[in-house]
Amino acid sequence: MASSSLDRFRITGGCRLEGEVTVTGAKNSVLKLMAASLLAVGTTTIHNVPDIADVDIMADLLTRLGCTVKHEGSVVTIEVPAAPLHRADYDLVRKMRASINVLGPLVARVGKAEVALPGGDAIGSRGLDFHIKGLESLGATAHVEHGYVIAEAPNGLTGTAIELDFPSVGATENLMTAAVLAQGVTTIDNAAREPDLVDLGEFLIGMGAQIDGLGSPLITITGVKELKPTDHTTITDRIIAGTWAFAAAMTQGDITIHGGRADHMEVMLEKLTHAGAIVTSTQDGIRVQMNQRPRAIDVATLPYPGFATDLLPFIIGMNAVADGHSIVTENVFESRFMFVNELMRLGAQITVDGHHASIDGIPQLSGAPVEATDIRAGAGLVLAALVSDGETTVDGAFHIDRGYPNFAEQLVSLGAKVSRE
Ligand code: EPU
Numbered sequence: 001m002a003s004s005s006l007d008r009f010r011i012t013g014g015c016r017l018e019g020e021v022t023v024t025g026a027k028n029s030v031l032k033l034m035a036a037s038l039l040a041v042g043t044t045t046i047h048n049v050p051d052i053a054d055v056d057i058m059a060d061l062l063t064r065l066g067c068t069v070k071h072e073g074s075v076v077t078i079e080v081p082a083a084p085l086h087r088a089d090y091d092l093v094r095k096m097r098a099s100i101n102v103l104g105p106l107v108a109r110v111g112k113a114e115v116a117l118p119g120g121d122a123i124g125s126r127g128l129d130f131h132i133k134g135l136e137s138l139g140a141t142a143h144v145e146h147g148y149v150i151a152e153a154p155n156g157l158t159g160t161a162i163e164l165d166f167p168s169v170g171a172t173e174n175l176m177t178a179a180v181l182a183q184g185v186t187t188i189d190n191a192a193r194e195p196d197l198v199d200l201g202e203f204l205i206g207m208g209a210q211i212d213g214l215g216s217p218l219i220t221i222t223g224v225k226e227l228k229p230t231d232h233t234t235i236t237d238r239i240i241a242g243t244w245a246f247a248a249a250m251t252q253g254d255i256t257i258h259g260g261r262a263d264h265m266e267v268m269l270e271k272l273t274h275a276g277a278i279v280t281s282t283q284d285g286i287r288v289q290m291n292q293r294p295r296a297i298d299v300a301t302l303p304y305p306g307f308a309t310d311l312l313p314f315i316i317g318m319n320a321v322a323d324g325h326s327i328v329t330e331n332v333f334e335s336r337f338m339f340v341n342e343l344m345r346l347g348a349q350i351t352v353d354g355h356h357a358s359i360d361g362i363p364q365l366s367g368a369p370v371e372a373t374d375i376r377a378g379a380g381l382v383l384a385a386l387v388s389d390g391e392t393t394v395d396g397a398f399h400i401d402r403g404y405p406n407f408a409e410q411l412v413s414l415g416a417k418v419s420r421e
Helices: 027-039 053-064 097-110 129-137 169-179 195-206 238-250 266-274 309-320 338-345 375-386 397-401 407-413
Strands: 008-012 018-022 042-047 068-072 075-080 112-116 141-145 148-152 161-163 185-189 210-212 218-222 231-233 254-258 278-282 285-289 325-329 349-353 356-360 369-371 391-395 417-420
Touching: 008 375, 008 397, 018 407, 027 042, 027 053, 027 075, 027 097, 027 169, 027 195, 053 068, 053 075, 053 097, 097 112, 097 129, 097 148, 097 169, 129 141, 129 148, 129 161, 129 169, 169 185, 169 195, 169 218, 195 210, 195 231, 238 254, 238 266, 238 285, 238 309, 238 375, 266 278, 309 325, 309 338, 309 349, 309 356, 309 375, 338 349, 338 369, 338 375, 375 391, 375 397, 375 407, 391 397, 407 417
Parallel strands: 018 254, 042 231, 161 185, 369 391
Antiparallel strands: 008 391, 008 417, 042 075, 068 075, 112 148, 141 148, 185 218, 210 218, 254 285, 278 285, 325 356, 349 356
16 A cells, blocks of 8 residues: 555544445454464465555565565465574564564574564553563573564474463464464463454464464463464454444444444444444444434443453544543553544543543534544544544544555545545
8 A cells, every 4th residue: 555654634524424334354463364374384365454554564574584475455375485584674663563473473483583673653662571471481582682572492382371461462462373383282361352363363273273262361272283374364353343433423423334343342332322322233244323412431441352442542532522521541552642632632622640531522623733643543533633623634644554444535435525635
């Protein structure tokens, strides 16, 4: 996907969104599947791949590691050589947090990995201590040197019992993708339960891995000697589906979300219902209608199945124009509230104290120039601009491109006045 760092969105507020959208494959699943393809020699095929910038970055990274990657339409094929390289350089890794997901597969397959400390969104400190400690308990040596995580296991990994201090998505993924080729049984306690992680587990099972307990806090992995390439269809993106659900609620609109999986968004849909939305199941997704000004609702973000931290900008945006006062608490990433400063430029009445935001809803925001600081904050500002009087520009469109395919076009098809410049 072509995108320039100078691109911005220009939005004229005051539109009710109405119509249909189709949700594509989940970014936070497909990037991990691509990284995990390193575990098997040969050609792995992934379907339902979204056209987003992060997929291109992961393709470049795998190419640098010696793979041949083709991305045609919504299908990616990755041909993995018998001996991939083991170094993931800073210039690519800094662009995207998910690059760290090559760490586990490389240590397991090649016995060595050097991965630059990742960048990605400016949403918090995002440590790697769980990844490193977990690899060490699997028998690897791991340390950080000159900005790189260096992990080695020349004699292979050995299964063990791991307990995570926090159900980290990335750490669970890296340790699961390392343990599939370890000798013996590994358990990961307090594991993340996100649908993307379950999708990765099922992908690994398709490669021949033995994994039990996916979607529960205790995952058990029995190592196998070798994995084979697979053919897998990615699950749909619950955060994009959630974005459209909030877009309907905020603009008092009516959006049918094809591919939106209610079973992956239960807490969020319940919250929207409390806010006054009518949520119905359709043959292949959900429909969200809002016939009134939303009611303000209190929310605390939590690891899955709790309310997703990625949806924080949308719930705050909705509460900013809702009827009443609300408290939104962020429990996963300490810097997500950076977005609030931008929202306040649109006139939102918000006070932040630690990890709580206190919001007084007003009927309408007021258009202004603002800047996206990460993917979700960017999309959240575009939605907020829709319920603002006058014109808003959102700089940093490339952040949004990292996670939302054709965002402006989809908004226009729903009746929004949005252009890209
Ligand atoms: N953490 C540590 N040490 C670690 C690992 C994590 O302290 O070794 C902390 C983090 O600093 C954070 C918390 O644990 O405070 C949760 O981090 P987690 O590892 O669960 O998140 P992640 O794997 O870095 C993924 C998604 C995020 C999503 C979170 C939470 C990807 C590429 N990213 O991040 O998605 O918000 O899980 O669900 O899968 C996005 O898509 O915009 C995005 C940021």
